[in-house]
Amino acid sequence: MVRISGSPAPQGLSNSRLGLLHALLHQYGPPRWSRYVREHWSGQRLVIAVPWIWLFLFFIVPFLIVFKISFSEIRLAMPPYAPLFEWLEEGRRLVTTLDLSNYAFVISDGLYVSTFLYSLKIAAVSTVLCLLVGYPMAYGIARAAPTTRSLLLMLIILPFWTSFLLRVYAWMGLLKSDGVINNVLLSLGLIDMPLTLLYTDLAVYIGIVYSYLPFMILPLYANLEKHDITLLEAAADLGARPFKSFFLITLPLSVPGIVAGCLLVFIPAVGEFVIPSLLGRADQLMIGRILSDEFFANRDWPVASAVAIVMLIALLLPIMIFQRYQRRELEAAKR
């Protein structure tokens, strides 16, 4: 046993290496937290600090950089924008070029506005479709026997085990004019001409609903699974038919789950880049595509940044609603 402090080391060890270690420890003492750290840093704060630092470094800082670029002028240089502050005449004059024209351009140019509105429409329709498909599935899983439940949940998550890109390409194979769906319909004699499925809004809806369905189902399931079945019994006892009980009891109580699921689908769907690029129309781009084109094809970083900022602000609203609901649900759960 090594005694760290207090009584001297046992005699036999005093000349050995352990004795030296002991002497050092005795002299300097073990490292101690300063009084401030002990009084003001709780374990809780340290745990919370980790995600805060993460978010600061990888969200706030990049956001501020993009925010700054959005006010710059485009310049054919590397990086391709003018600095906001410049020292001219060998440091004797500070010049600021705060350029709001990027925003004016983004807002006034019909292309950006219509693309943005189109993205919102695609995302909104996809979200509603996801809800209509996902709610019955989530409900079914929540009401299934516990053993079946975990199997069904695994099946919901199963598609994530293959690459997202691969799954979208697979949809191209299904939807194209000589694809699986058209071939089957033709051979059954249901249609004479191949249907135009690929490169349509429909294909984008299918792709988004297919890809984002788990994000709708999982929060809905988490909510529905907690519901107290005796509430439905009470409703039946009071004279409500099952159909009515669903609309009066289950549906209102699952609103937090619906909101969470919808936002988890809607927010990424607005900025979706891959699915509309691969499955969507060529004449109507989504905002994610515009963003990437401005950045990489046009190398117009200031305008791209302005697009990104406008999009972010427009999406911040639903996130804030989401957080309000989440907080409300948390408070309700505490009681």
Add this chain to the structure above:
Amino acid sequence: MAEKTIDRSQEYVRIESVTKRFGDFVAVDNVSLNIYKGEIFCLLGGSGCGKTTLLRMLAGFEAPTSGRILIDGQDMASTPPYERPVNMMFQSYALFPHMSVERNVAFGLEQEGLTKAEVSNRVADMLDIVKLGEFARRKPHQLSGGQRQRVALARALVKRPKILLLDEPLGALDKKLREHTQFELINLQERLGVTFVVVTHDQEEAMTLATRIGVMNKGQIVQVGTPTDIYEFPNSRFVADFIGSVNIFEGQLIEDEPGHVRIRCPELDTTVFVSHGISSAPDAKVSVAIRPEKIEMTRGAPEGAENLTRGIVKEIAYMGDMSVYLVKLDSGRMVRVTIPNVERHADERIVWDEAVHLSWHASSPVVLSQ
């Protein structure tokens, strides 16, 4: 409780040899039972005895495996819960968390398609009855346990059901509130004239509330009777033991006359003289049940006692209103005796390790053959 005049000529609820199986498990085993109009009928039993399953079959949440349930003469077999003339107060209350007190109570009436004015009138009346008028706009989570219980009661009663089913209605309340609420429930029942069927595991609750009690064990009804019947004249060891506390001695019938019997109990060092006849085979093995409060405990031997034995006080539990004594007989058997604490001062009370005489009246023991 006060005796009420209940019309026993016609049953209101008729349970005809109802059995309910869940897989191999028989939850309710061939139960037949009549419940009369205006009664408070208590189903009393331990957990897993089938009392809640029976109640749920009355509500329509479970269908009997076999047998029939008739309510007011109508077979309920094909009537779903939402069409039955019964309402239930759930053990968990099952209040709708997203609705105010008012909306909870109105829920059942809205399903009946009543006019808005009538719904709000009846809801307001009912909330007055349960003294919750000022809490009408609160949500359930803003109420105390006792208030939630009253909302649940109001929500079920506002439908004016033929029968109100109550599943452990007072189980979630603390003792003081429970006693108070018991009497409120009885008052309410008398005022509204609704037939109550109450499920409880708490015998005190059953004794206070019930006009009649049905004691259940392992899916079967073992005895039906008034609280007095059940307590003073239990028909089996199970009932005697389940309701209140009791001293049960094994014995053998040695004298069997129409007017009295004599039973030899080895544990008692004496024979037990019982002043009423029983119908049993001679020399049959029987159990003698004596309630602790029916045993008299004295220092000296009382004169002319028909049943007398001796022992030494081993344990005393002071309960305030009474004291429970555990007396060890010469045979080693422990006997439970309760003595009301009439005097405030403890000078005269029997203390630990005192030698005492135990005696009881010849009419006190109950002879049980099963």
